[in-house]
Amino acid sequence: MAAKNLLQAIHEGLAEEMRADESVMVLGEDVGRAGGVFRVTQGLQEEFGAARVIDTPLAESLIVGSAIGLSVNGMRPVAEIQFADFIPPAFDQIVNEAAKFYYRSNGAWPCPITIRAPYGAVPGGALYHSQSVEAWFCNTPGLKVVAPTYPADAKAMIKSAIRDPNPVLFFEHKRTYRLIKEEVPDDHEVPIGKARVHREGTDITVIAYGLMLYTALEVARKLSEEHGIETEVVEPRTLYPLDKETILDSAKETGKVLVISEANLTGSVSGEIAAVVAREAFEWLDGPVMRLGAPDVPAAAFARPMMDHFVPSEESIEEAMLELARY
């Protein structure tokens, strides 16, 4: 079995679901003829036709609004927001309509849409192609928010998202698109709401997702070799609702927790994770619950040194992990 990257894995997941269920369809900017700006949907329009793989105008509100209408009429649309930074025009559709449709209709109309959104800072991305906006939606009951990092998980979770009767936001970190390659088994299943322990350890717990997860795993290996510090690395995979059980199990095991994400720190999902740990693992804690994130500035800058400063670096992660381990 050939190793696949995240893009290929998500593509495979989409294609397989479309083959298996003709109500599954894709819509978004340039997803059809162009195959998507990241080529995730390449070849889908040829295989499934223009009626199931729809190129939309540059109007995110329309993309999500149409998806909602299709979904309550029996379809399972996967709407692509080209960059997560573009999602605000669809905010009302997502938060006020999709999230509440089932509730508002007293259970008559579930709204099984999936909204894919590439996020995260990339060189040259700057203001409109860099943001990590997941926290906006992790405060909205009715939505589910997932952010897998590894290809096999992503393929399994895009399928779970499509099959889920609720609106699911599916965040894909752009810098992990081609960074991580692994074998993607056909039978891998990942339910929404289950975290993953990537690495077991007894000294500290690091909870991270996206590029930060990848970096944290690198640092964890380094600390193990150089300092004998064993880090348990937990990836939430689903950001809303959180898999509190797995998170708390790890927090209780090590008593020291660092939460890392690339989002602006204040008001981030990290804050929610830290709050859960502080409250429910209090008697097991042996140090402050620490967080690492982007500064509270509007966006990653275009200039590379400034962008590098914006994203928590390998060095700053190592420093924080060491501080916590030695606390």
Added chain:
Amino acid sequence: MAKPVTMPQLGESVTEGTITRWLKSEGDEVAIDEPLAEVDTDKVNAELPSPVAGTIEKFLVSEGSTVDVGTEIALVAVDGEADSPVTDAPPRENVAAEAPTEEFPASDTEAQPVAGEEKHTTETRASQSGGNGHGEIQDAETLRLTRSSPVVRRLAEEHGVEIAEIPGTGTGGRVTRKDIEGYIEERGTEREETTPPEPEATPEREPERVPLYEGDSVEDLTGIRRAIANRMSTSKREAPHAWTMVEVDVSGLVALRERERAAFEEREGVKLTYLPFIVKAVVAGLKEHPVLNSVWDGDRIILRKRINVGIAVDLEDALIVPVIPDADELNILGLARKIEDLVHRARARQLGTEDVSGGTFTVNNPGALGSVVSTPIINHPQAAILSAEAIVKRPVVVDDAIAIRSMMNLEVSFDHRVLDGGAALKFLNAVKRRLEAYGPESDTG
């Protein structure tokens, strides 16, 4: 507001007490030091004076319950806090309330023109630079050393460990979870190696139950019964008992008492019994042979300077040993008065902790109940105990002729670690010599 009343510590080794009777009812007014309850402890029956004035709101413990020292037993509603002398804990520093409140604008981003100086964005860095500038406020560095993390506090409590005893390897010497886990593990193995499990046989351990038969009744131990059981077991287990006896011809003493008793009682208002004479002779014997007035102390012997003689008093359902402090300073009259007072108060169950503490030697008087021979158990950790038996007329050989004399057996049980039979008999003979020296014409002073 209601103030809790707790079970007080009524003696240095007392760990629990039984509320035998509430002397007030819920809703009653109670003044400071007014008796609130009768408490039965290992050592004494005592009245518990109320530590506060107010209205009794609730009894938290029912009569007959035994609770640990410090347990809240009642709630008393106090009118004004100011006139209450108890639970005035020193005001705690409210660190949180005094912490500097750094004002953050509602939306603090660099994009906004109001943005001030550079803000650290990771909490890691923020905590390192800390909120400083207020000298009187403890900073995180200080608190880290003087307090401990939740898990360390929990483990310390679970394992009964003093956090301060543990060397810390965390930031600035803080005790980490691994430190305390290592310490507990090490301590555990040390304990296993050095001290084999003690074959304790105290009645407090899960006892092996005897079979019960029809008509049997089961009585729970009273505090004093439990205390007697524990102390007797301890003494028999700890101290290797040896025992010896002499016969004392107390015909002269008997004659003296018969002649003096009516006048003495009329004159002094106190009955003249044999016990003050015995105690006086014992005190003199102890002065002559101080090793009998001593205490076994693990790997050494403490010779007591003061002579505080305990006298065993039978209370039908129990035995209590009130103490005559500095018995060597009293004459027969003083001893008689003191003994009568102690016995009276013992039977009225009015002895205080101070009345039963500090004994250095014990006199047992089973003769009063008709015993002629007994082998008393030492009042541990004292070195010896003396038993004075009943005075009975017996035919004895005096100057190769048979005579009828008033005879008394005098015995000591002694801790053979502290002394040997030679010393014990020298002491007994010293006591005997003094008792036999009394005659009808002797002084009762």
